[in-house]
Amino acid sequence: MTEENKAPFDSSSDNYSEEGPRRKFIVVSTLAVSAVCGVFPFAAGITTLLDPVKKSAGNKEKVPWTKVAPLVNLSEDGKPAKYEIILEKVKDAWTTYKNVPAGAVYLSRKGEEVTAFNLKCPHLGCAVDYRSKSDDYFCPCHNSTFGLDGSVTDANSPSPRGLDTMDTKVEDGFVWIRFQHFRPNIVEKIPLA
């Protein structure tokens, strides 16, 4: 399928003679028909290649609520504790998995209000530790430190933003969360979708 390359060589041939306009018509139609046939197989499937881009564009729909823990398990003095996030249903292309571990969060409570921080450091995604002695969060990879409110506390912290919060709610005595991951190492908090 290299027909497209021929044009430059046409005139170099002198052992071929036909009247001008007719030959031109033949050459143009041949090129056109060849181009259609050459492009067709790619055109037939280009959409499937672009499918992931299209789907993530239409994927802005609400993140589902996931049940995390009973509210009473959270200390009333606001001391954070780590909880695993087990997603009820995860769809990976053609397979739907149930009860899939998807990450972890730190939950802390103020009355009925629950704050959730993603365990992943917004710098490069290491798991952040809560240090009870200094009552702050510390990333053991690159030494970012975060206050209890999630903000970066040390000017030397490489993390470009504070810990990532997510929507929470309390229902029937349970803490629910919209668990999400966010794009690492940029100032803005942008969900991965």
Added chain:
Amino acid sequence: MSKFLDWLDDRSGIRGLVKEALYEKVPGGARWRYVWGSCLTFAFFTQVVTGTLLWMSYSPSAQTAWESVYFIQYQVWGGWFLRGVHHYMAQAMIVLLVLHLMQVMIDGAYKAPRELNFWFGIALLGVTLALSLTGYLLPWDQKGFWATAVATNLVAEVPIIGPMLQKIVVGGVEYGHQTITRFFALHAGILPAALIALVVGHIYLFRKHGIHVKEPRPKRDSYFWPDQILKDGVACLAVLLAVVFLTLYFKGAPLGPPADPSNEFPARPEWYFLFLFQLLKYVPAFWGAVIIPLVFGLLIFLQPFIGASRKGHQFNIGFWWCLLAGAAGLTFLAFSEDRENINHGAAVREAEWQAERVVQIAQEEGIPPTGAVALLRSDRENRGRRIFSAHCSSCHRYNGHDGRGYQVEDDQSAPELAGFASVDWTTKLLNYEHYVSAEYFGGTAFKDGTMAKKVLKKFDEEEKKLLPEVALLLSDLAELPYQESLGEDRKEKLMDIFYDDLACIDCHDIDSEGEGSAPDLTGYGSKKWMVDFIVNPEHERFYGKKNDRMPAYGRDKKLSTEEIEIVVEWIRSRPAEN
């Protein structure tokens, strides 16, 4: 631009190459009869591109092959179209191969000095057929699974090494992951590579000997570019349009229900293999798989030599026409036998039903890691049909069939159960003519029982007019999901008929204490009533000792309570057809 081309030409000699490729002499001028080779090249090119794109979403394993093809077909943007083009272009290739072959035969282009190229062509035919066979099993749907079973069992017919060869192809004794991965490697790796190698040789030899001209020459000589290429291109365009048309018309390629070794399937190969399928009805597998292909293969191999004489050439052409006619005849036989076989039609519709059903469940619930076949096996709708077919249909019928659309060979000896307890069903039940007909109790002892002979038959005209009212009442008790409830007032009036006008209550209880001599109709046709009845029809509440052959499925543990509930739910789920 021209400087760059000069540089490129200086380093690569590309001008000469392209010139040589394009200014192939076409003696006698461009002709339509030369287009088939180019069409095949175009078709193969399309298959490579579309196949690679399909590959990006396909996962070859027993739990993901069907599932990923389902994903391509129903979830990926434009996936159905891509798959359809690949599917129908594969079929177009078979047609084009035959056209190309016949043109070569008729024009005598297979004879000396082109023997070698003829053999290359025949090898290409074989590789293309192998690509087709390995291709349509990759979705691992029922069709693919059973076709694989037949094809790999034929491999075992090869003398001495057959069984070993079969194990190598299947990847063991059982069909599974290894079968699909091996066939996929064949389909997307080994066979296309072989095809490319053969095509290179084919085209090289074609160029070496030039076009074989069919005399007389219609015009003066011309060149491949642009005259012949234009004709080739237009033909390719026609193939392309035909494939697009088929894809749109059939809404892409079919996808059957997921492979299930325990579930029978009307296994038929693709249409271009149907003649072989039909042949195996007449000849032993060893002949069909080994002897006949060997003899024909040898004959075809010798054809360039046979064709050296005029008579020999005519024999060769005659041979291919006979082969084609024979294949067409066998194909026709295969089709017409299937069309006349009622149960084959039922099996096809059953497979279509399963395919639709499993897609519906997959879209609602998603597919578990165990694969889509588990969805269908645990589906209550599907199980209801199957339980009815296996346990009820030897006596009862459902819309006249076994619950899944198959005809039953035994005579019907118990009531039709489609729309059981619906107004229509109950109204007919209370009509003497219907009651004693084969559709209801004609095949049972109840045909001559009290209800038939002493009640229904004895009603006078006035009483008979009240029977549909009773039917309305009974049907209301069933609380069928597709019927509206009558309301309390109406029900009370109808109850008066049941109690007083027709005195049904003398034998049948409704909401009353004690045991009447005939079946208790409290909650008649409801889920509980039906389950209790099927658990034990010999219970005092129902037939008691008068029971005629209806097994006590629950009491005798022939079916679990869950199974009885499933079949009851299924019977109650919809009205009878027509």
